[in-house]
Amino acid sequence: MPSVPSRSATDADVPALIALWEACGLTRPHNHPPTDIAFARKGPNSDVLVIEIDKRLVASAMVGHDGHRGWVYYVAVEPTQQKRGLGRHMMVEAERWLASKGVWKMHLMVRRSNVEVHDFYEKLGFSESEVSVLSKILVAQA
Template identity: 40%
Template structure:
């Protein structure tokens, strides 16, 4: 039975292995540092899906007072289609709602076209924007 709970430090290596198996890690992001940083800001919005002792999914959420964001949504590739991603998104949305968050957004990399149908099925709307960014700290 899969359940959702807050991330715990003991989950670190399993979470990173899941992110690597789903292609979420990038050479320019250190996942250990991403986890450390998240644990200093709204750690209750870092959720894992667990089946027995196995980490089978993750999502990081954040709320800046204007809108919420979802990051690192992942589910075990061998468990796709079992509703894990949907459970995680719902749990993150509910946690954001409890904080008074009126809107949630996420970014999808251009090479991850397959996931857009999943987000469509959850009621997420596609819109055309250009995302820009600036690195303040090099990992």
């Protein structure tokens, strides 16, 4: 397992972070990554964690809690660095961040089109919950 620690993303990381998410197929037209990043970095209950190797941003996880559960989004490992343990390490760092905030249970959402990633999460001890996630737009993003 890589021992390189994660750190909080900075303003300077934003372009590389968005490029990472694009390379990993995580961006969608209805999401605006700069807004997502700024919002997650705004308060004490959420953050964007990154791992850098040789001055290249190679992994990310957006973490946060809503006062009840912890959540992780934008879990990504740069495609040429995948299958080397970085994804597992990034998730351990995400769990550590959430645990440091007092969170005792975490959730994540996987798009139905991304079924292959289930095996990754199962290997990390996650299991599918018997719930449906419903959503509603409150404010349209510009």
